[in-house]
Amino acid sequence: MGTVVLIGTLDTKEREYRFMRDCLRGMGVDVLVIDVGILRDPEMRPDITAAEVAAAAGVDLRDLRFSKEGSDTRAVALDTMRKGAAVILRRLLAEGRCQGVLGAGGSGGSTVIAGIIRELPLGLPKLLVTTMATSAAAFFGTRDLAVMHAVTDIAGLNRVSRLILRNAAGAVAGMVSAPPGEEDDKRPVVAITMFGVTTPGVLRLQERLGQAGFDTITFHAVGSGGRAMEEMIEEDLIDGVVDYTTSELTDELLGGVFSAGPTRLTAAGRRGIPQVVVPGAIEVLNFGPRDSVPKEFDTLERRLVVHNPYVCAVRTSKGEAVDLARIMSARLNAAAGPTAVVVPLEGFDSYQKRPDGPFIDEDADTAFCDELRRTLRADIPFEGLPLNINDPAFADRVAERFVGLWNAAGRGEGGTQ
Numbered sequence: 001m002g003t004v005v006l007i008g009t010l011d012t013k014e015r016e017y018r019f020m021r022d023c024l025r026g027m028g029v030d031v032l033v034i035d036v037g038i039l040r041d042p043e044m045r046p047d048i049t050a051a052e053v054a055a056a057a058g059v060d061l062r063d064l065r066f067s068k069e070g071s072d073t074r075a076v077a078l079d080t081m082r083k084g085a086a087v088i089l090r091r092l093l094a095e096g097r098c099q100g101v102l103g104a105g106g107s108g109g110s111t112v113i114a115g116i117i118r119e120l121p122l123g124l125p126k127l128l129v130t131t132m133a134t135s136a137a138a139f140f141g142t143r144d145l146a147v148m149h150a151v152t153d154i155a156g157l158n159r160v161s162r163l164i165l166r167n168a169a170g171a172v173a174g175m176v177s178a179p180p181g182e183e184d185d186k187r188p189v190v191a192i193t194m195f196g197v198t199t200p201g202v203l204r205l206q207e208r209l210g211q212a213g214f215d216t217i218t219f220h221a222v223g224s225g226g227r228a229m230e231e232m233i234e235e236d237l238i239d240g241v242v243d244y245t246t247s248e249l250t251d252e253l254l255g256g257v258f259s260a261g262p263t264r265l266t267a268a269g270r271r272g273i274p275q276v277v278v279p280g281a282i283e284v285l286n287f288g289p290r291d292s293v294p295k296e297f298d299t300l301e302r303r304l305v306v307h308n309p310y311v312c313a314v315r316t317s318k319g320e321a322v323d324l325a326r327i328m329s330a331r332l333n334a335a336a337g338p339t340a341v342v343v344p345l346e347g348f349d350s351y352q353k354r355p356d357g358p359f360i361d362e363d364a365d366t367a368f369c370d371e372l373r374r375t376l377r378a379d380i381p382f383e384g385l386p387l388n389i390n391d392p393a394f395a396d397r398v399a400e401r402f403v404g405l406w407n408a409a410g411r412g413e414g415g416t417q
Contacts, residue, residue, distance in 0.1 A: 002099030002176040003030040005092065007085060007116060009109045010046060011037030015157050016104055016165060018044050023169035024102075029176060032097065034088065036081040036112055038064050048088060050081070057084030078108055082115040089116060093124075100125035100176040102168060104154050107132050114139035122232075125175035129154070129168045142228035146171070187215040187415050188239040190402070191229050195221050195245045196307070197349035198280040200390040201398075202244055208399035209242070213415020221245040221281070226260030233267035239411075241268045242402050244389075245280035249327055250316060255294070256286045257311075265328065269335030274405040276340050276398055277332060280389050281349040282324055282368065283359055285314040305351060305358050313351070318364040325371035333377040338405040340381040342398050343369055347388040354388065 004024055008017050010033075017033065024031045035046040036053055038061065054061040057080045064077040092098040101120065103113035110130040117126045118141035126145045133149035140147075148168050152160050190209055194202040206216045217238070219225035226248040232238050248260040268275040287293045290312045293304065303315035316324070332339055346352075351359035373382050383401070387394040407413060 003032055003097050004100045004102055004172050004176055005089065005098045006031055006033045007036060007089075007101060007103045007113050008034075008105060009037035009112070010035040010042040010044060010050075011039035013037075013104060013109065013154055014042040014044050016154055016161070019157055019162065020102065020104065020165050020169050023166050024173055027170065027173040029173045032092070034085055036078075036085050036109075036116075038077050038081060053081050053084040053088060055084070056087040057081070059084070074108070078112050079115075082112045085112075085116045086119045089120060093120070098124070100127075100172050102127050102129075102172045104129035104150065104165065104168070106130070106154055109154075110139060114141075114145065117145050118143050122237075125172055127168055127172050127175075129164065140224070142224060142231050187213055188406075188411070189237065190214045190216050190240045190242060191233065191238045192216055192218045192242045193221045193226065193229065193245040193248075193280070194218050195247060195281045195284075195349065197284070197351055198245045198389055200350075201280070201395045204392050204395035205242060205244060205399055208396055209402070209415075212399065212403050214240070215415075221248050221258065221260075223248060223251070223258040223260050226264050230260070230263055230267040233271055233273070236271075238268075238273065240273050240402065240406060241275040242398060243268075243275060243277045244398070246277065246328065247281035247284045247286070249324055250282060250285050250320075253323060253327060254285050254297075254316070254320060257288055258286045265331040266334070269332065269337065269339065272335075272337030274338040274402065274409055274411070275335070276342060276402045276405065277328070278342055278344070278389065278398060279324075279328065279348055279368070279372070280344075281351075282328075283316045283321065283348055283361070283364065284351065285316055285320075287312050287314065303358055303361075313359075315351075315359045315361065316364065318361070318367050321364045321368035322371045325368045326375055329372055329375040329377075332380060333375075335380075338409045340401050340405055341372070341376065341383070342394075342401055343372070343382070343384045344389040344391070344394050345369070345384045345386050346391075349389055352388065353390070 021031050033046040034048045035050040037050055051061040059080050110132050129148045129150050131150045133147050209216050219229040248264050252259040290306050293312050297314045305313045307313050351357050
């Protein structure tokens with residue numbers, strides 16, 4: 001049935017881990033236990049001890065246990081154990097000795113376990129039972145981690161904790177025992193970015209690229225989506241990119257809630273894979289609920305749209321539009337592979353749908369387009385079309401441009417390789 005790796009702090013959670021180990025074994029699953037606790041050795045003998053984990057990080061466990069007290073001593077020790085466990089997990093994966101991972105913890109343990117899990121590949125079963133489920137967004141990163149609410153503190157076994165931990169063991173046992181799917185889709189994979197206000201165009205683009213022989217993966221441009229796409233490109237899981245929605249650059253520049261960080265719009269260029277870039281929703285700066293908009297953006301001069309109860313969008317200014325054009329061109333100018341830019345001159349999203357879209361600003365949009373064209377590398381094609389980004393004709397042209405780049409790069413006719 002495969003092997004489940006149990007990772008946790010056995011110095012404080014030994015009873016819980018013994019219980020989960022026994023549950024998994026009773027379900028016919030092989031178990032390998034890794035101890036990342038630093039306070040003491042448990043009575044339960046783990047398969048990989050805390051000393052071995054620390055050594056994998058290049059540290060003697062005794063130095064972590066007996067270091068002088070300080071405000072960051074525990075945080076440093078836990079991060080050391082995270083690094084060591086990640087090294088060990090990579091080795092176990094290479095040896096075929098890890099088909100799933102299960103952990104349980106409070107705030108400290110959950111942070112360590114989630115940090116380890118974030119380095120594991122997509123598709124590998126991962127489950128974390130945590131008292132911090134309400135703050136789970138910090139644990140996910142860009143990985144498919146499943147989180148189960150512990151309900152009670154993880155501090156001993158009782159009728160509630162046994163029920164929840166047994167269910168967690170059963171969930172992971174079920175995942176690792178499920179037969180592998182037959183993945184026979186050999187089509188090249190194209191990544192596409194999408195926002196609610198660019199969805200109609202992306203759906204049309206998906207259809208056209210599918211007809212051309214490509215498999216498409218769509219990433220929601222809310223920060224985590226952009227980061228996931230960039231990481232998957234680096235991991236050689238993506239063959240080409242149509243970056244249809246680049247608003248994460250705006251949030252990065254101006255402090256919005258959907259920033260994907262400073263490496264956004266760089267991985268495809270570094271890898272040299274074909275990419276077509278569209279400034280979709282580039283004028284949209286995102287914050288949380290209406291009352292979370294910072295004062296400097298909540299002025300009479302700014303246009304705001306309450307997209308839903310959780311997201312309020314702010315229109316960028318002309319000066320900010322010019323700054324965004326320079327950021328986009330600088331990152332694209334560093335690209336080593338086939339790159340093209342296609343711009344919808346009649347609106348970057350549904351907020352700019354003519355004739356009365358709330359974010360229409362001819363001066364700001366013209367300034368963005370002029371600066372992008374002026375600063376873009378001379379050999380990168382720039383094409384402006386008198387269409388809105390969600391018009392079928394615009395999506396069709398973007399698909400044609402991508403297929404043209406793909407073919408010109410010698411990667412096959414259409415979606416063949």
